[in-house]
Amino acid sequence: EDLVNVAEISAATDSEGGAVEDIDSTPDTDDGNDAGGAVGTPSDDVTSGDGSGAPGDTDPNTDEDDADPALISIGEFDLALTKALSAGQEFMVMPGDEVSFTITVENQGEVTAANIEVTDYIPMGLSFSANNDGAIWTDNGDGTATAAIAGELAPGASTTLTILLTVDAGTDGEDLVNVAEISAATDSEDGAVE
Structure with a gap:
């Protein structure tokens, strides 16, 4: 504008x-x-x-x-998030299997982003895996996990996160949907964004 x-x-x-x-x-x-x-x-x-x-x-x-x-x-502030099964991850899984998801955050705007936080909403039937990188992901113990993206994300740049979830017992035959979103971000000067 x-x-x-x-x-x-x-x-x-x-x-x-x-x-x-x-x-x-x-x-x-x-x-x-x-x-x-x-x-x-x-x-x-x-x-x-x-x-x-x-x-x-x-x-x-x-x-x-x-x-x-x-x-x-x-400049316009515009972050986008996509989530998919990680490369090589089987679509069909069984209880006890670990499932790998790749989350991509892309800066589609004109302003450098910082302090980006991603929240993963872990559904019933999946659990936060102990094999996650503890330097990136925090299990909040309430069915969510958060990750802070280090540093800044320039316009046109993207970064990826991987989250590992374990399929719980008793979920045979169920379809499970896992959702993530960008839950916080600022501009590069720690200014609030809309």
Whole structure:
């Protein structure tokens, strides 16, 4: 999203407090009536115009020099998560088998992401495996497990996590669905994101 911020000289006096007339502009508090100054055009950042132009025009010679806009662009924050059986993992499993899932987090936005946390919702019939990397995954003991992704994730980059779950006894013939989601993230400056 692009935002334009305008600053303007709204009033001025001489050194004794007396009224003065500016030779090439009219100071006021209306940011829409100043000649020239269209962002990114030849009239942007000009201080030598004569002030005779139309608001928002692009002619530097007629720019009014008591106001000027600045453009900032706010990048979009967009993380995506996909989850699948890990490569080589059999679809059909039996009680006691360990099942490997691969979770991929991709930064589809324009802003570097940090402090990314993934939560895995372990369904009835599956249990958190003791073979998980304890430096990555934490079993919360409430049917969820969380993983913190180390470092930052640049726009266009992705990272993967592997979680291991064990099939519980008594689940013969059942279909089990395991869901994960991105449960927390910030930008690279620890700022809140939407």
